[in-house]
Amino acid sequence: MVFCTGCSCLCPDIRIENGRVYNACRKGSSIFNEKKRAKPTVNGKETDIETAIERAAEILSSGNVAIYGLDTIPIEAQKLAIGLAEELEAYIDDNSSFCLGDFVEMILRGEIPSTTLDDVKNNAYVIFYWGTDPYNSLSRHLSLYTYYPRGGKRQRGYEEDRFLVVADIRKSHTAKLAKKNARFIRVDDDLKLVESFIQAMEGKAPQYPDVARVLSEMKKGYSVIFGGLGLKYGLNGRYEEFTEMFRRLNEITEVYFIPSGFHSNMRGFNELLFEKTGYINRYSFKEGVSKAEFEFSRLLIEEKIDSALIIGSDPVNSLPFEVSRKLGEINTVVVDPLNSLTSMIADVVIPSALTPIGQGGTMMRSDGVRVKVEPLREEEWTDVKVLTSLKEMV
Ligand code: SF4
Known part of the structure; x- marks a missing residue:
């Protein structure tokens, strides 16, 4: 088995036999092409x-x-x-x-809590993709590490043991997966979505009403938010409320952040x-x-x-x-x-x-x-x- 270096998933299970590449996504397969x-x-x-x-x-x-x-x-x-x-x-x-350097820096400075993909696979109940479309950009993220695999405390399959949340400006391919036990939030202002979580935690009606349901699912246990470029550019450098949201969420439940989608x-x-x-x-x-x-x-x-x-x-x-x-x-x-x-x-x-x-x-x-x-x-x-x-x- 070899690692694929096509993206930051670094999939560990690539097999190459007689020149054919197995298990890699299309992007991953192309990096084993030496023609150029x-x-x-x-x-x-x-x-x-x-x-x-x-x-x-x-x-x-x-x-x-x-x-x-x-x-x-x-x-x-x-x-x-x-x-x-x-x-x-x-x-x-x-x-x-x-x-996504800003998010990596916030993690390194201890401003937002983070976790590992192995922990996500074994423990995470709410899998929340915010401003990212892993179905296209990180093709094996969902199947190898987050939504689909069974592991540790999550043995009953994604339809029962995971709650999928996708927040995006459009109904992306990943958002189309949000059917049973899931929520798609169409976002026109990421900061407003951050404020919605704070409002819901304060017992007020959130500007994005779906946040009330998402928060109640988050309270059931381990959650992880994967943030992509849509979130970064949506927040436009206004990170104070974002880190405050994590601080407040972690007073009542367990919520981590992993940046999603880079080299x-x-x-x-x-x-x-x-x-x-x-x-x-x-x-x-x-x-x-x-x-x-x-x-x-x-x-x-x-x-x-x-x-x-x-x-x-x-x-x-x-x-x-x-x-x-x-x-x-x-x-x-x-x-x-x-x-x-x-x-x-x-x-x-x-x-x-x-x-x-x-x-x-x-x-x-x-x-x-x-x-x-x-x-x-x-x-x-x-x-x-x-x-x-x-x-x-x-
Ligand atoms: S998701 Fe695709 S490109 Fe990324 S490491 Fe895995 S096989 Fe390679």
């Missing part, structure tokens, strides 16, 4: 990997540098990238600054940087602080950097055009196992091994549990080896 492997290049010309690393080291040795991406590489490589950023007095940032090792990077600096992203080693203006896209727009090392990410594909266009104007080094839109505009491309095919390492699930990923085979140029070589040369 990158080649080492400098200024668009193919070269050997040592020459590409040498040129990358030259680029990164002068001017203002940002290191960006990092969310799909193992913790061992993330540690080296953080060390490299420190040595270069560079900026460092990852997808979490516009993804395979985003949380690993957030936790490593937090341990080292007290911040989870958007950090400047020169200034020793994290600021909103150190977000990678702002560094590009405001022309604060001369070069960037992109590792384990494809920002040209994910960032708005006016931001990614700026990436083409600076010196860009890409470390990636696969060809991508970003590698097409990079000055230097360094191909690395693909996790879990040619390299293993430690990865962290969305609930903060570390897993040890074994590779299918060992390739020479792992992310660790590439970053170690770069570190020696800068």
Whole structure:
């Protein structure tokens, strides 16, 4: 069995036989496809990997540098990238600054209680998806860890032993599962939904009437709220009421939070940087602080950097055009196992091994549990080896 590194579920039960991938969802199956492997290049010309690393080291040795991406590489490589950023007095940032980093930070700071997916499987009665559609974005979340599996105290099947709540602006595929023993709440204002829980706990009529029923189900035992991007952008930085809601809920019952839906090792990077600096992203080693203006896209727009090392990410594909266009104007080094839109505009491309095919390492699930990923085979140029070589040369 191998781990799938297609998303932060890190499914542990993938089987590969005669080139066929078993148990993975469609997204997971695609990561085992090696057809688009990158080649080492400098200024668009193919070269050997040592020459590409040498040129990358030259680029990164002068001017203002940002290191960006990092969310799909193992913790061992993330540690080296953080060390490299420190040595270069560079900026460092990852997808979490516009993804679910705020929630990870609240958990790390102890502002909201969290739990593990294994505990959810064995104990959770209310499974509450808020602003996320795992049916599409985390295809095996419901079947492997949360709603469908039997485990521990939950042996009677989902129709009796789980209560599903889905809060979303539209009737998503996940919301369509909310039939028997379930509630779908169509949300037009996430803060109003937070206030509704507080109103219901105070014995007042909640603005969203369904909250009264959900709260009475939550009082029956262990509940977990999975929050996604819809919740993050719905709250729009107004987290005080949100943390207050958790504090009040946990005075009367047991309610946890797990962020839902991000890259395979985003949380690993957030936790490593937090341990080292007290911040989870958007950090400047020169200034020793994290600021909103150190977000990678702002560094590009405001022309604060001369070069960037992109590792384990494809920002040209994910960032708005006016931001990614700026990436083409600076010196860009890409470390990636696969060809991508970003590698097409990079000055230097360094191909690395693909996790879990040619390299293993430690990865962290969305609930903060570390897993040890074994590779299918060992390739020479792992992310660790590439970053170690770069570190020696800068
Ligand atoms: S749910 Fe995520 S980790 Fe699991 S098989 Fe799909 S992509 Fe891979």
